[in-house]
Amino acid sequence: QVHLVQSGAELKRPGSSVKVSCKTSGYIFTQYYMHWVRQAPGQGLEWMGWINPNSGGAHYAQKFQGWVTMTGDTSSDTAYMELTSLKFDDTAVYYCARGSLLNDAFDVWGQGTMVTVSS
Amino acid sequence: QSALTQSPSASGSPGQSVTISCTGTSSDIGRYNFVSWYQQHQGKVPKLIIFEVTKRPSEVPDRFSGSKSGNTASLTVSGLQTEDDADYYCSSFAGNNNWVFGGGTKLTVL
Numbered sequence: 631q632v633h634l635v636q637s638g639a640e641l642k643r644p645g646s647s648v649k650v651s652c653k654t655s656g657y658i659f660t661q662y663y664m665h666w667v668r669q670a671p672g673q674g675l676e677w678m679g680w681i682n683p684n685s686g687g688a689h690y691a692q693k694f695q696g697w698v699t700m701t702g703d704t705s706s707d708t709a710y711m712e713l714t715s716l717k718f719d720d721t722a723v724y725y726c727a728r729g730s731l732l733n734d735a736f737d738v739w740g741q742g743t744m745v746t747v748s749s
Numbered sequence: 750q751s752a753l754t755q756s757p758s759a760s761g762s763p764g765q766s767v768t769i770s771c772t773g774t775s776s777d778i779g780r781y782n783f784v785s786w787y788q789q790h791q792g793k794v795p796k797l798i799i800f801e802v803t804k805r806p807s808e809v810p811d812r813f814s815g816s817k818s819g820n821t822a823s824l825t826v827s828g829l830q831t832e833d834d835a836d837y838y839c840s841s842f843a844g845n846n847n848w849v850f851g852g853g854t855k856l857t858v859l
Contacts, residue, residue, distance in 0.1 A: 735800035
């Protein structure tokens with residue numbers, strides 16, 4: 631089966647950075663895009679961007695351009711999302727979600743990583 | 750890109766049908782047949798239930814169906830069951846390598 635296993639919860643100070651990992655298994659990592667989606671407490675889903683693990687190319691939602699970086703490590707089949715200059719309202723659960731075969735939906739999701747920004 | 754618009758809540762009794770709508774624009778839902786729907790139970794991970802407007806993953810019951818007309822997509826849940834009580838999110842490709850979600854609809858099975 632396809633599995634996406636994310637790194638554990640993080641507590642960060644405002645202005646710091648966080649890097650969340652998403653370890654994949656059960657499929658060929660380079661054949662599917664990986665998306666990142668976040669969900670603030672009690673709020674809806676927000677799409678952040680994608681990484682193409684085959685080319686290393688990435689695209690970010692306009693809101694996150696300049697302070698998010700998505701990467702992939704083909705030696706370990708792991709995707710990463712780094713968010714810098716953290717603010718209080720970056721407190722959220724961050725999900726990795728695999729793009730479907732045609733990359734038109736998010737067919738498998740990681741379990742989520744809670745990132746709390748607090749002073 | 751702006752979020753898609755969903756009604757905050759919907760409800761129905763077991764056995765009934767309920768339809769949840771998702772309104773976008775001519776730049777997203779109206780232009781592309783890449784609308785998907787996700788079910789999220791409280792405290793759980795979102796689950797894909799509809800993709801490409803009308804298609805269901807094999808493990809999703811056929812009680813769930815999707816459609817689209819113009820800039821509005823819809824999810825219909827027939828024969829409501831208690832386990833359908835959850836939040837539902839629509840999503841659409843929005844062009845220029847971007848995706849967008851709706852704000853979510855909380856479905857309550859009475």
